[in-house]
Amino acid sequence: MPDLLVRLYDLPVVQPHLEKLREQGVLIRTARPFEKQEVVGWVRDHFGSRWADECDAAFGNRPVSCFIATENGEIRGFACYDSTCRDFFGPTGVAPHVRGRGIGAALLLSCLHAMAAIGYAYAVIGGVSSADFYRRVVQAMEIEGSSPGIYRDRLRGNDAPDADSGGRSG
DSSP: OOOEEEEGGGOOOSHHHHHHHHHTTEEEEEOOGGGHHHHHHHHHHHHOHHHHHHHHHHTTSSSOOEEEEEETTEEEEEEEESSSSTTEEEEEEEOGGGTTSSHHHHHHHHHHHHHHHTTOSEEEEOSOSOOHHHHHHHOOEEOTTOSSGGGOBGGGTBOSOOGGGTTOOO
């Protein structure tokens, strides 16, 4: 799964996405430190322990680098940046029953605009299985030779690049 690159100086505006969702009762905002256990638990329940670990790391940043989508007091989605590596977007996910409403795009754009505001010119989206969403929303480009990238599983001895990486070693 290759990494993608996004130009942060050429992003679509986020405000129309946020306003559309607000009209539907969905709020996109930065998660607060005292919400850590609830947010990380929600991510673990919906997307597994690895994404929860990365989300947990976002709460150690100042400011917290995790955005959440809420509706009627319930978490509907999340997105993080600077948690896996500096200048990386992700992980991100939206609850299956609310997908297709624009929540994922609003979370993505919120994070990328926050990254631009702190001085990044580009963002890396790591290990993407399907790039269509990112190409459509932010014109993301594949980084050639980037698979498996940082997501090699060195704990389990998976240190070798996969067949698509062009022989790159780490």
